[in-house]
Amino acid sequence: MKNKIGVLVMSYGTPENMEGIESYYTHIRRGNKPTEEQLKELTDRYEAIVGGVFPLRENTDRQVRTLQDTLNVDPRSADLEFVCYQGLKHAAPYIEDGVEQMVQDGIKEAFGIVLAPHYSTMSVGSYVKRAQAKADELGLQISFVESYHMHPKLIEAFADRVSAKLNQFEEAGADRDSVRVLFSAHSLPERILSVGDPYQEQLLETSKAVAERAGVKKWQFTWQSAGxxxxxWLGPDILDTLQTLNKEEQVEDVLVAPVGFVSDHLEVLYDLDIEAKSIAKEMDMRLERIDSLNSDPLYMEALSDSVITLIGL
Ligand SMILES: CC1=C(CCC(=O)O)c2cc3nc(cc4[nH]c(cc5[nH]c(cc1n2)c(C)c5CCC(=O)O)c(CCC(=O)O)c4C)C(CCC(=O)O)=C3C
Ligand SMILES: [Fe+2]
Structure with missing residues (x-):
């Protein structure tokens, strides 16, 4: 029998349906119910992107299934059987549930990875802390991939998407080199900088590598989705950046590459596709966004290889 290895695949989590938004939001707010106004505001944003149907959870489920398959076809893992478990920060199955399920299934050796490439104490760090605490409590051996923001396959996957959109700009008659590429990620409170958090630096490293690989001439980094x-919170925010580019540099074509996100969720489908797009439209700018990685084979291989490398196979 093959030795079973558990892989805890962690992410932020998303509600399962419209009715689930309130308890999800309450969990994000550490048990404090949102006001009616706050709840309506969030509900409206979900309504705008999904029209009542939630594709987001299925998306994560597919990533976890695909990662398991990718791990198991790697020749380096021929003697092992990988089993992936989901662990979400703010929705069931919670991170602790995933760890508990591994123990119930008799897993003796486990690894964890987050569906976000960049390390921050407030994101990946907090996921890892919760998983480690539960594993300690149950006596499970677990170690973590803390970031994979420079994995060559991740860079390649992002760069392919940037190139594909630049081609589209060109086909539509724009000059490829005059398109401004905006790399973006979820903002965090400014105080992370004073504790030496690597988040910002890692994001800049990814952006630079993707820009180089895709042959991007003009690019800059900007934040989005601040609380x-x-x-x-860390700035400048993308909405301000768009205004500056329009007013001060007369930029007409913008391509957003949200390298801090790997899937289609609220920050991408609402904050970029609806909010940022409408601001750009008001200023007569053309704004496009690269496709999200979701279950892209190169992304899955970047995750799989990061786990296999951590194991030391
Ligand atoms: C760094 C980071 C990532 C990227 C890394 C990672 O993926 O881990 C991320 C991803 C996500 N954030 C998400 C959703 C939300 N985040 C919120 C609030 C917050 N996010 C924060 C940080 C991050 N968030 C923070 C510091 C807050 C303030 C409260 C707190 O300290 O936690 C709120 C509350 C309302 C609002 O502020 O909008 C919502 C609804 C969804 C799922 C969306 C969907 O369902 O598609 C995803 C993938
Ligand atoms: Fe968030």
């Missing part, structure tokens, strides 16, 4: 709290 609506009193404390300062």
């Amino acid at each position: 609506r709290t009193a404390e300062p």
Whole structure:
């Protein structure tokens, strides 16, 4: 019999349906129910992207299934059988549920990876902490891939998508080299910088590598999706960046590459496709976005290879 290895695949989590939004939001707010106004605002955003049907969860399910298949066809893992478990930060199955399920299934050796390439204490760090605590409690041996933001296959997957969209700009008559490429990621509170968090640096490294590989002439990095709290968040925000580009540089064509996200979810489908697009339209700018990686084979191989490398096979 092959030795079974558990892989905990973690991500932020998304509600399962419209009715699930309130409890999901309450969990994000550490048990505090959102006000009616806050709930309506979030519900409206989900409504705008999915019209009541949630494709987002299926998307994650598919990523986890595909990663398991990718791990198991790797020749380096011929003596092993990988079993992937989902662990979500703010929805069931929670991170702790995933760890518990592994133990129930008799897994003795486990690894964890997050569906987000860049390390931050507030994102990946918090997922890892929760998984480690549960594993310690249950006596399970587990170690983690903390980031894979420079994995060559990740860079290649993003660069392919950037090139594909630049080709489309060209076909539509634009000058490829005059398209401004905006790399973006989820903003975090500014205070992460004072604790030496690598998030920003890793994002810049990914952006630079993707730009080089795709032969991008003009690019810059900008934040998106900042929280609506009193404390300062990292900026500039993409909406401000678009205005600056329009006013100060008369940029007409913009391609957004949200390299901090790997799948189609709210930040991409709403914050970029609806909100940023409408601001751009008001200014007569053309804004396009690269396709999300989702279950892209190169992305799956980047994840799979990161796990297999961590194991030391
Ligand atoms: C760094 C980061 C990532 C990327 C890395 C990673 O993927 O881990 C990410 C991803 C995601 N964030 C998501 C959703 C939300 N995040 C919120 C709020 C917050 N996000 C934060 C950070 C991040 N979030 C933070 C610091 C907050 C403030 C509250 C808190 O400290 O937690 C809120 C509350 C309302 C609002 O502020 O909009 C929602 C609804 C969804 C799923 C969307 C869907 O269903 O498609 C995804 C993939
Ligand atoms: Fe978030």
